[in-house]
Amino acid sequence: MADRVLEERELEIERLTKQLDYMEQELLEKYCDVGKFVLEKVERENREIDQLTDQVIKVKKELIKVKGEIRCPYCYQYNEPESIYCNRCGKKLEKKKLEEEDD
Ligand SMILES: [Zn+2]
Structure with missing residues (x-):
């Protein structure tokens, strides 16, 4: 009887450990997805800011030239x-x- 209880306990530990591993892996993947999404968004925004900044500088120079x-x-x-x-x-x-x- 004591062996049976011990065996069930071992099985429960194994089951919970596997469940925990799976959940932690899933959590890690979610973090990676968010990180990737944020990085891509930041890179895209940075490119747009650079382009806009270049255009602003160009127009400012043009204005200075036209105004003499x-x-x-x-x-x-x-x-x-x-x-x-x-x-x-x-x-x-x-x-x-x-x-x-x-x-
Ligand atoms: Zn001066």
């Missing part, structure tokens, strides 16, 4: 085309140096 703004050679601030002094650092804007800034 001049760049300070000392602090790189953009100034109105008719400016004589930089509106940030106050240094005199030299036409010769500013024209080299065209890129």
Whole structure:
């Protein structure tokens, strides 16, 4: 009788251990799925942010060019085309140096 109880106990331990292994494996797979999903989403968003940032820079440069703004050679601030002094650092804007800034 005692052997029978012991055997049943062993079987129950084995059954629970297998169930636990299975559930932990399933949990791990869920974590992997979420991680993969998040990483892919972040990568996609990053690419879109990079593209949008590039477009913003391009349009800003275009606007500066169309407005004829001049760049300070000392602090790189953009100034109105008719400016004589930089509106940030106050240094005199030299036409010769500013024209080299065209890129
Ligand atoms: Zn300046």
